[in-house]
Amino acid sequence: MKFVVFGLTISSSWGNGHATLWRGLCRALAKRGHRVVFFEKDVPYYGANRDFVEIPGGDLILYQEWNDVRRRAEEEVRDADVAMVTSYCPDGIVAGTLVLASARATRVFYDLDTPVTFSRLDAGEPISYIGPQGLAGFDLVLSYTGGRALQRLKTELGAQRVAPLYGHVDPDVHRPVLRVQHYGSDLSYLGTYAADRQDTLQRLFIDPAARRPDRRFLIGGAQYPDDFPWQPNIHFVRHLPPPEHPAFFSSSRLTLNITRQAMAEMGWCPSGRLFEAAACGAPILSDTWEGLDSFFQPGKEILIVGHMEDTVAALDLTDAELGRIAKAGRDRVLEEHTSEHRARELEILLGGATSLSRSTGGPAAMMEA
Incomplete structure (x- = not known):
């Protein structure tokens, strides 16, 4: 056609x-x-x-x-x-x-x-x-x-x-690659700045960074304002083109997904970032919304977080536990969401x-x- x-x-x-x-x-x-x-x-x-x-x-x-x-x-x-x-x-x-x-x-x-x-x-x-x-x-x-x-x-x-x-997601583009040092992090977040995500980003990313100053946090994206509440252990990479996404996600011990307010309120609206991160083999933390469990199984293929303590607890999981979640999430994407x-x-x-x-x-x- x-x-x-x-x-x-x-x-x-x-x-x-x-x-x-x-x-x-x-x-x-x-x-x-x-x-x-x-x-x-x-x-x-x-x-x-x-x-x-x-x-x-x-x-x-x-x-x-x-x-x-x-x-x-x-x-x-x-x-x-x-x-x-x-x-x-x-x-x-x-x-x-x-x-x-x-x-x-x-x-x-x-x-x-x-x-x-x-x-x-x-x-x-x-x-x-x-x-x-x-x-x-x-x-x-x-x-x-x-x-x-x-x-x-x-x-x-x-x-x-x-x-x-x-x-x-296109798995030929988004796939596990070797870790890149300057993208390395204990928790990453990839997304354009959005005011309606800021409260959630504060709760699930910025506050945990303050709680765990020994961990490395990384934000990638565009349009972040000068008055953004950076912490000493939060690093920043300006706008990342898609060819860099696999290195970004593959270098993340965990990555965070935050849903835009209108999308979360309506439900059944999975961000493409979810599929990209999973295809790259990154274990995902995400806020929740109606229908999410139709795309990923919470607790097995993705971790749901709502409070700072949830993020901190996820950071304390072993590499083996995170590896199992990452593999299950990637398998689900390759089976259903390419x-x-x-x-x-x-x-x-x-x-x-x-x-x-x-x-x-x-x-x-x-x-x-």
Whole structure:
């Protein structure tokens, strides 16, 4: 199949979670004989931090303004089998109009930011990537978040057919590697700074660092403010591109996952960092949220922490105990959560959407009926 995608970014992993997911999914789709044409607006902050320039077996089309690429977009969609627009696409509404006008392609919307979509909807704020008609015209609406979010996409945004397409990891990229000294830590945390994670980071990372001054703590990420409450034993590595993630996680005795507030409140929204860390063989500490036990078995494949004392207790586990958790978590990811698994799921979902569209005349016909 030929996929045409209008997304946020695949070329830069700086300050976003979209790029790594798309890279893994595109590689998996290419291995399965598909081709992806990805349209990305060339904005300065991604252009200055570009760490990916070529889609295997596909095309990356960078553009300055929509009018500059409109004709090319029309041509690519004309013979596409799948035409997709994603959340946070800078030109999501006009791209969505183009996708919905396609007479040939299966028309897809993929919300990789479902909790943010609904937090804005609940606050009465505009959603820049969804038009006034909502999602009713799409043959298939995919969501990075499962659970009750799927029903809300139907009842509040008019989606006709919805399904989760969760995060994933490319094990060819994220895998155990030799320990790198400057990434070495007793506890690491990899994530862009976010104000809504700061209280949890304080409780589960910064306070334990103060309690255990003899241990080495490491933060990797972007956008940390000057007034961040550093401790003497907390070290910092600025933005890490995906090729450095395996060394970061493989050099961590433990690594911490903290979920964004909107994601935690909605549940069923596993961060891609969970799968990446597990695939690299790092034992994971994580806050909890509804649905987490469907992806990892707490106590066996992942450790759940809620208080400073939980983190300190995890630091006191033996290497053998942590090794068993790391192996179980990695095995689970390789069995269920790779990019290859998601590519197969996507093929199945698209097959169902295509059958539905052909048998009913598509979502428009269903609405008219």
